[in-house]
Amino acid sequence: MHTPAASTATEQTTPRSGMDLGPPVAPRHGALTPLRLDEVRLTSGFWADRQRINRENTLGHCQQWMERLGWIDNFDATADALARSTDGEHHGANFADSEVYKLLEALAWEAHRSDDAELDGRFTALVERVAAAQHPDGYLNTCYGRPGRPARYSDLAWGHELYCAGHLIQAAVARAKTRGVEEPLVTVARRVADHIYTEFGPAGREAVCGHPEIETALVELYRVTGEERHLELARLFIDRRGTGTLPPIHFGAAYFQDDLPVREATVLRGHAVRALYLAAGAVDVGVETGDQSLIDAVGTQWDTTIARRTYLTGGMGSHHLDESFGADYVLPPDRAYSETCAGIASVMLSWRLLLATGDPRYADLVERTLFNVVAASPRADGRAFFYANTLHQRTAGAVPAEDEVSKAAGASLRPPWYGVSCCPTNVARTLASVAGYVATRDAEGVQIHQYAACDIRTRLDDGTEIALEITTSYPRDRGIAIRVLTAGRFALTLRVPHWAQGTAVLAEGGRHRQLREPTFTVRREFAEGETLRLDLDLTPRFTRVDDRVDAVRGCVAVERGPLVLCAESVDLPADLDLEDLRADLSVAPHPHPEGATVRVRRRPEPVAWLGQWGPYGYPIHEDDRAPADGGKSAGFSTTSPAGEDRGDQAAEASVESTSASQRTQQVLLRPYHQWANRGPSTMRVWLPAR
Amino acid sequence: MHTPAASTATEQTTPRSGMDLGPPVAPRHGALTPLRLDEVRLTSGFWADRQRINRENTLGHCQQWMERLGWIDNFDATADALARSTDGEHHGANFADSEVYKLLEALAWEAHRSDDAELDGRFTALVERVAAAQHPDGYLNTCYGRPGRPARYSDLAWGHELYCAGHLIQAAVARAKTRGVEEPLVTVARRVADHIYTEFGPAGREAVCGHPEIETALVELYRVTGEERHLELARLFIDRRGTGTLPPIHFGAAYFQDDLPVREATVLRGHAVRALYLAAGAVDVGVETGDQSLIDAVGTQWDTTIARRTYLTGGMGSHHLDESFGADYVLPPDRAYSETCAGIASVMLSWRLLLATGDPRYADLVERTLFNVVAASPRADGRAFFYANTLHQRTAGAVPAEDEVSKAAGASLRPPWYGVSCCPTNVARTLASVAGYVATRDAEGVQIHQYAACDIRTRLDDGTEIALEITTSYPRDRGIAIRVLTAGRFALTLRVPHWAQGTAVLAEGGRHRQLREPTFTVRREFAEGETLRLDLDLTPRFTRVDDRVDAVRGCVAVERGPLVLCAESVDLPADLDLEDLRADLSVAPHPHPEGATVRVRRRPEPVAWLGQWGPYGYPIHEDDRAPADGGKSAGFSTTSPAGEDRGDQAAEASVESTSASQRTQQVLLRPYHQWANRGPSTMRVWLPAR
Helix, strand or coil: CCCCCCCCCCCCCCCCCCCCCCCCCCCCCCCCEECCCCCEEEEECHHHHHHHHHHHHHHHHHHHHHHHCCCCHHHHHHHHHHHHCCCCCCCCCCCHHHHHHHHHHHHHHHHHHCCCHHHHHHHHHHHHHHHHCCCCCCCCCCCCCCCCCCCCCCCCCCCCHHHHHHHHHHHHHHHHHHHCCCCHHHHHHHHHHHHHHHHHCCCCCCCCCCCCCHHHHHHHHHHHHCCHHHHHHHHHHHHHCCCCCCCCCCCCHHHHCCCCCHHHCCCCCCEHHHHHHHHHHHHHHHHHHCCHHHHHHHHHHHHHHHHHCECCCCCECCCCCCCECCCCCCCCCCCCCCCHHHHHHHHHHHHHHHHHHCCHHHHHHHHHHHHHHHCCCECCCCCCECCCCCCEECCCCCCCCCCCEECCCCCCCCCCEECCCHHHHHHHHHHHCHHHHCEEECCCEEEECCCCEEEEEEECCCCCEEEEEEEECCCCCCEEEEEECCCEEEEEEEECCHHHCCCEEEEECCEEEEECCCEEEEEEEECCCCEEEEECCCCCEEEEECCCCHHHCCEEEEEECCEEEEEEHHHCCCCCCHHHEEECCCCCCEEECCEEEEEEEECCCEEEEEEEECCEEEEEEHHHHCCCCCCCCCCCCCCCCCCCCHHHHHHHHCCCCCCHHHCEEEEEEEEHHHCCCCCCCCEECCEEEC | CCCCCCCCCCCCCCCCCCCCCCCCCCCCCCCCEECCCCCEEEEECHHHHHHHHHHHHHHHHHHHHHHHCCCCHHHHHHHHHHHHCCCCCCCCCCCHHHHHHHHHHHHHHHHHHCCCHHHHHHHHHHHHHHHCCCCCCCCCCCCCCCCCCCCCCCCCCCCCHHHHHHHHHHHHHHHHHHHCCCCHHHHHHHHHHHHHHHHHCCCCCCCCCCCCCHHHHHHHHHHHHCCHHHHHHHHHHHHHCCCCCCCCCCCCHHHHCCCCCHHHCCCCCCEHHHHHHHHHHHHHHHHHHCCHHHHHHHHHHHHHHHHHCECCCCCECCCCCCCECCCCCCCCCCCCCCCHHHHHHHHHHHHHHHHHHCCHHHHHHHHHHHHHHHCCCECCCCCCECCCCCCEECCCCCCCCCCCEECCCCCCCCCCEECCCHHHHHHHHHHHCHHHHCEEECCCEEEECCCCEEEEEEECCCCCEEEEEEEECCCCCCEEEEEECCCEEEEEEEECCHHHCCCEEEEECCEEEEECCCEEEEEEEECCCCEEEEECCCCCEEEEECCCCHHHCCEEEEEECCEEEEEEHHHCCCCCCHHHEEECCCCCCEEECCEEEEEEEECCCEEEEEEEECCEEEEEEHHHHCCCCCCCCCCCCCCCCCCCCHHHHHHHHCCCCCCHHHCEEEEEEEEHHHCCCCCCCCEECCEEEC
């Protein structure tokens, strides 16, 4: 067992400044209380590295692209139109405003996290341009409602006006929680929300936006401001959804969840990002209004969706056509959509359900999705992004130009920007605030949900101060050291990921304990400076799948800890095509510093086909010529159904072949999130098994 | 062996009228010469039934919908605009004209085939409205080039102007071959072609249409009129394709085959219908210009596409997003697009390759595609149609309204009409002329490619008269009787479908002969009235698939003769969910009057999962608890990789369960083309195997 070196100094000790008025998500009720971003700070390792790259590269990258494409200019043009009634152009999609708002949210969190005055200045300058585009009555959208543009709310199905407002409000909430509610952007957002209340509140039109998102934003705004109307408006939007207020569309009402009221649905469906944002908002409304029926309904939807409509990576959404969930068990790896934004929305949803219920399964999914969807999107340098996150790349694609906008969501290498570029800014805001997912507290103590090197300092409601220093290089290494810096009596709860239940070992108070349950709580008097050591077994493992998932029947995946691994062509011997690789299940995968190795054989070439047509017929494999059991076995791996006379024909048709398929070799699998960082390649998560 | 009753009178002996100036496809060179539609006439059976329904129901259905939606009015509006420079509306997609033209083509063939004066009158009346919309310079399109509409050729990528012109020309060619070249529609089409020659010919702009189709049409027009410029124009369009004359689009240049010149491509790719129409046109140009490089290139593309990118049904195109071929081996049954029009275009292509080369593999694919794609599209009454032809319907959908246009291409029951309604009229023209695919001749005799009850009367180049009467109810029954009505010396070649090679038996001249090759030729003196009897073994068979087709790994299909069978929920016992059905391969499928029965077991419920997350983990099946070999076997069907200690845990986790999965039962499979005619249902072609 690896023992992490004790650390006395964190790697990053930036001074704090400003206020910290609450955690990113701040329910007023629920099983667990989230920590503020000044209560838990990542110090090194996987996520700290990504936060650094986000700050150094991604934030500027996003802003440069949006300046270049005129998406920020849209605000200036709108301000101009308001001042002088000019006809202004509009650049980008009708939801381009939301990208600017997600960047603002990322800047708000990051300026606070890294106490970076330059970032803070950029935030302030951007806010000035945004604020100037607000209409006198509070309306704010650069695509609608000014000379030369369509009228306000003239296209609720596709116009994204309330969706954009939601992202504006979320950016304002981030600022309120890091600099206070007097900030200019908070004022802008309150006026936007008040305007929407007038338009769509109890006295307004009974309608919803085609893209949910404002619901969760309004509840967060209410939590910051205490303004009951904003909660009421969120509840109205939740209640109206599924009552057919939106017009019929090509993809059907399920696309924007207008097919069924939230309380009646039993599974997530339709456009994945829409479905997940809506569900997050429904939990928020349920928590704040004490409406358990909403929380329960979404909990059921989550259960069903995880059981039947979620990729191994945690990714959601299997249709390219409409970016939607497919039917149950439709999870094709090669046409996986698994949009980055859906992964982020899923994390948002699971986090809310975790806070409401305390059920550690939600934290399991947060971990899986963060490592295998959110971390997979950005290129290693944070300047290019996957939009869709396929689990199987069959053909090595071209290298995207560094100065061109990608028109299509599917790509085999990460492009720098997209025509619809929702994912890069969503990644940016998520990474800047990712520490918020690490831990919570309750009346008795602290719960650790995600393992990362960090400092945690919080205070329980009874005044108990708890300070912990966690040292680990997880998920690279298995050991996690939790040093208690404050003596006292409290409860420390550790999540045991599902794959570690039964093998995880906790060393504390002089004993070693095997952990078999999803959580383990140490509830006692802690001494200052004592260290608990948690060991999460990172032995790589074959993962199999319910055989109703047709698309990967007969395949296995390899996982190691929370990481889904994959085979990438650049790691294969030159003479082995990825599509010919067949995993040998008779030997367990072997740990490797970069992931794992597995024993594979080459796909046996059919020696001949009987009655072949295209890829269809009756294959005769070399293996079939001399089966180990003397040819007596029936079943899928043999040539022909028993009781037919094709056997003779098979024998006739047999021809000479090589024994290449009998040779075994070891191939290296690496974490899925790392793929496509070494030039064009092909990749598989699911390996056909022999 | 079933012996078809000798028939002395055909079931349908309509009088002939008018001219028959050539077969639907009339190459001037090639291995085989097609027969005219007055040389081969279907008398009863599968296709004759469908021709009747097409005449009685489908043709009127299509015309009523297009009148109702204003697609025919578009021509009146255009005529009005030309006469009085009025601003007219335009209804439907920018290629709605082409639906009217495909209906005209269907009417032309059917009016001739059934000698129906009422249909002929409808054709003539429609042509008058179309002709009135032609501009003085020959241009004809209702969507472009008149007041209030975009300019001519202002959107070559998406405007479909030359595509529409192609369908107009094909309708005119059908009329020319059944009523002569002096017909008004032929004059209209020649003027259209001349206009396009001026605009896009050697002295015109170097461009192509975003949707290939005009190429094959121009060659057929040339074959009718002898006008060399029309062949030259077709060759120019073929040569220009793949040289980047079209603008960049979202889906990439491969979508409209502008990524590579036709001669350099080795596989069909991009939008399936576009790719197949283009390939058909390339063969036509190759044949008429003696350019073997074109024929060879398309032959290679066909080979590769059949081997890697074609569904078992013959269907092509696996992406819903862009209606395109996927990468090699991407053939998901549940997201199969397999557009009806792609099936028709594939038949057109294979027929041209068959005529050019004489290779019977092309006729094999024609048969497969006609029975399993083209026949699957129309509902039994010919008043509703599949656009996409999925091979796996997971959820039983709603019943489409009989008076509503379907907005989406995917449906679980056939809707009456579509917003983009290319398939119904394409089915109509194909059924009306389907007899053209039955037989050909060459210098020595006649070749039978498709088996159907029919009369064949033709004359070889040396003057030999050949008359055959074929009696059969194939593919329902296995026997085919070919009665020779004219004494004489000639060669009679019979195609032996790939699945019958080795089991087909021909009784002729007093002997029984087993046929093992793709064709068999009887070359001798025939006596008047003698009968040859061909027996094609219709024993149902399990069909397997190259295991690079990930989506159906571990599955089998059942075929019977040329028919792909399927399991449909309405045929299952009430307590067996289609998704739980697992085929038992130890017993061959059994013949049944409606198709076949197969022995199935119920999917074993995992008794427990170890480390389960969603549908992922380490399943422990009941079967695994007491394996036949005492638990020693390694491999995919057992619980855990050898060498790990999960075995103990598996034993611990085992719990009581029922033996439901051990019970076997027989389920009925019916022809795929029949599915979804009995109300909402779920359906599978590929059955998971145990």
